[in-house]
Amino acid sequence: MTSQQPSTMSDQSANTSPEAVIVAKDVHKWYASNKFHVLRGVSLTVNKGEVVVVMGPSGSGKSTFIRTFNALEDYQKGTITIDGIELSHDLKNIDAIRREVGMVFQQFNLFPHLSVLQNVTLAPIWVRRKKKAEAEAIAMQLLEKVGILEQAKKFPGQLSGGQQQRVAIARALAMQPKIMLFDEPTSALDPEMVREVLDTMRSLAKEGMTMVCVTHEVGFAREVADRVVLMADGLLVEEATPKEFFNNPQHERSKQFLSQIL
Amino acid sequence: MTSLSSPPGDLAPPPEMRDTPLNWIKNNLFTPWYNGLITVVIALILGYFFYTFLTWSFTEAKWDVIPRNIQLFNVGRYPRSQYWRLWVLLGLICTLSGLSWGAIARNVAKLYSRNILIGIGCAVVVCLLFPVPLPNRLLLVGMTGLVVGFSWVGQQAGRKNPKFGIWVSSTWLLLFFIALWLIGGGLFLRPVSSNEWQGLMLTVLTAVVSIVICFPLGVLLALGRRSPLPIFKGLSIAYIELVRGVPLITLLFMGQVMIPLFLPDGMRPDRVIRAIVGLTLFSAAYLAENVRGGLQAVPRGQAEAASALGLSTPLVVILIVLPQALKAVIPAIVGQFISLFQDTTLLAIVGLVELLGISNSVLANPQFLGRFSEVYLYNGLLFWVFCYAMSASSRWVEKKVNTEH
Numbered sequence: 001m002t003s004q005q006p007s008t009m010s011d012q013s014a015n016t017s018p019e020a021v022i023v024a025k026d027v028h029k030w031y032a033s034n035k036f037h038v039l040r041g042v043s044l045t046v047n048k049g050e051v052v053v054v055m056g057p058s059g060s061g062k063s064t065f066i067r068t069f070n071a072l073e074d075y076q077k078g079t080i081t082i083d084g085i086e087l088s089h090d091l092k093n094i095d096a097i098r099r100e101v102g103m104v105f106q107q108f109n110l111f112p113h114l115s116v117l118q119n120v121t122l123a124p125i126w127v128r129r130k131k132k133a134e135a136e137a138i139a140m141q142l143l144e145k146v147g148i149l150e151q152a153k154k155f156p157g158q159l160s161g162g163q164q165q166r167v168a169i170a171r172a173l174a175m176q177p178k179i180m181l182f183d184e185p186t187s188a189l190d191p192e193m194v195r196e197v198l199d200t201m202r203s204l205a206k207e208g209m210t211m212v213c214v215t216h217e218v219g220f221a222r223e224v225a226d227r228v229v230l231m232a233d234g235l236l237v238e239e240a241t242p243k244e245f246f247n248n249p250q251h252e253r254s255k256q257f258l259s260q261i262l
Numbered sequence: 263m264t265s266l267s268s269p270p271g272d273l274a275p276p277p278e279m280r281d282t283p284l285n286w287i288k289n290n291l292f293t294p295w296y297n298g299l300i301t302v303v304i305a306l307i308l309g310y311f312f313y314t315f316l317t318w319s320f321t322e323a324k325w326d327v328i329p330r331n332i333q334l335f336n337v338g339r340y341p342r343s344q345y346w347r348l349w350v351l352l353g354l355i356c357t358l359s360g361l362s363w364g365a366i367a368r369n370v371a372k373l374y375s376r377n378i379l380i381g382i383g384c385a386v387v388v389c390l391l392f393p394v395p396l397p398n399r400l401l402l403v404g405m406t407g408l409v410v411g412f413s414w415v416g417q418q419a420g421r422k423n424p425k426f427g428i429w430v431s432s433t434w435l436l437l438f439f440i441a442l443w444l445i446g447g448g449l450f451l452r453p454v455s456s457n458e459w460q461g462l463m464l465t466v467l468t469a470v471v472s473i474v475i476c477f478p479l480g481v482l483l484a485l486g487r488r489s490p491l492p493i494f495k496g497l498s499i500a501y502i503e504l505v506r507g508v509p510l511i512t513l514l515f516m517g518q519v520m521i522p523l524f525l526p527d528g529m530r531p532d533r534v535i536r537a538i539v540g541l542t543l544f545s546a547a548y549l550a551e552n553v554r555g556g557l558q559a560v561p562r563g564q565a566e567a568a569s570a571l572g573l574s575t576p577l578v579v580i581l582i583v584l585p586q587a588l589k590a591v592i593p594a595i596v597g598q599f600i601s602l603f604q605d606t607t608l609l610a611i612v613g614l615v616e617l618l619g620i621s622n623s624v625l626a627n628p629q630f631l632g633r634f635s636e637v638y639l640y641n642g643l644l645f646w647v648f649c650y651a652m653s654a655s656s657r658w659v660e661k662k663v664n665t666e667h
Binding site for chain 1: 564567571577581582663665
């Protein structure tokens with residue numbers, strides 16, 4: 001394993017499982033403003049039902065990388081295929097992919113002018129063209145699942161950070177996505193609220209949701225992840241099972257990173 | 263320590279902070295001694311002005327100039343035989359206002375609270391004291407009755423039918439065209455030329471029409487200025503900066519004097535329409551900048567989260583970005599509306615006979631020579647009433663849409 005390049009490893013896993021839902025090949029990105037080469041040829045394959053945790057120091061491009069999966073960031077070289085659809089600049093194509101990919105942000109990004117229930121039903125009503133009653137029924141189920149049913153009529157500003165993040169998860173799930181992306185979902189939370197959000201993510205993983213999580217939560221990665229990926233300086237440095245990654249990191253950069261966070 | 267150990271269920275209430283009025287005055291106005299000095303000096307100055315104003319208004323002022331010309335002030339030289347059309351219009355406005363009030367307050371248990379009743383009482387008194395002939399005063403009281411009566415109807419209808427609010431809003435739009443028909447005539451009604459649309463009626467008409475049109479225009483310009491498409495962006499910036507570089511009076515003169523020069527005789531638009539166009543185009547540029555400020559205040563994450571849910575760009579703007587942007591700049595927008603309302607007085611300079619214009623012609627009447635103070639005070643009072651109403655409703659809207667606690 002050690003001698004293999006990360007990119008070939010992802011190719012291998014793509015071969016063993018035919019149900020690859022995210023295939024990123026040699027993705028390069030330069031920032032438009034300062035020509036900074038933020039992604040320098042990253043390849044990753046995520047199979048259906050897999051939970052992949054992306055770790056790495058800040059500025060390593062990990063958030064930028066997963067944001068390319070739903071075209072919140074564009075890229076200049078390489079290919080990304082989501083659920084069989086290749087990401088291109090065609091707007092229809094992008095909308096089709098965004099419908100299948102849910103995303104949870106570090107800053108929650110709930111819509112403050114809408115109630116919790118309206119936050120969750122907005123996209124099903126306007127994008128999936130669901131009837132209001134039907135969308136609300138689904139939303140109530142999801143809110144119950146994430147444990148905030150009784151707050152449905154409140155506004156986001158009246159909830160704690162942990163509750164807001166759980167609403168954000170429910171909002172993404174309401175679109176019945178095939179893939180969920182988590183961009184540092186617990187980094188903006190008070191310590192005592194991290195657990196409630198991680199618990200929600202854990203139960204989601206148990207249900208077989210395909211998840212890509214950028215996070216610094218080592219406990220979550222150990223317990224839930226199928227694979228841990230380390231990114232540094234715009235490159236994918238190491239890709240391994242959590243057990244191997246945390247107990248026996250192969251790459252020098254991984255060892256250095258782990259020594260700082262463990 | 264006892265307060266620390268008590269369970270959260272019975273936390274201590276805040277201590278009572280009651281104060282007698284005398285103590286309050288002593289503490290806030292006369293402590294320390296130099297505050298007392300300032301209080302006395304300012305009280306003397308204010309008292310002097312107040313005293314002179316009161317003695318003037320009860321001894322020297324000849325207020326009869328107002329009641330004797332009240333119809334001129336209100337509608338100018340609008341043909342007397344057609345006054346009934348304006349009463350019908352006022353009645354429709356009152357009815358619809360009542361219905362809207364009821365629809366908005368449909369979830370309020372007691373529609374006529376003590377404060378509201380006091381307000382209704384004041385309105386009735388004002389109607390009875392308004393210096394118009396007695397039958398007209400009774401008609402005005404009837405108008406108040408329409409508002410109050412239909413508010414109850416609106417509340418009942420709003421409770422029964424959740425779509426009632428939308429129905430009322432669209433009726434307002436319809437009323438806009440009915441108003442133009444009632445004022446201007448045509449279609450079974452005797453046409454009244456826009457030269458005869460005058461007085462307070464013309465002031466309110468131009469202001470309302472300009473506000474209604476300049477708002478969407480301003481929003482579009484603000485969006486255009488932030489558009490990634492260079493053509494929209496360039497045109498919006500050019501328009502906004504061009505208009506903001508020109509005084510309103512210049513635009514109005516251009517509308518009244520230049521446009522007729524360029525257009526053939528038959529195509530000359532109406533004078534009132536030209537004035538409205540000038541006001542609208544001017545205000546839209548300023549409004550656009552206010553709205554742009556609001557757009558910039560919406561965090562980027564909002565649009566990102568909405569796009570990530572699969573919403574198309576127009577939907578992101580309409581459902582997520584604009585509501586938050588407009589909410590953030592309600593005070594600035596209403597400020598723009600208020601100054602637009604006041605800017606209608608400039609129409610007097612370009613020859614339209616709105617409230618200030620008719621006031622000037624009243625003052626030119628040898629019978630009422632030199633009654634400047636009375637007439638302009640009356641104008642000021644009317645403007646204050648309208649502008650205060652606007653700013654009060656803006657505060658009410660702000661409170662209503664505030665979702666952060």
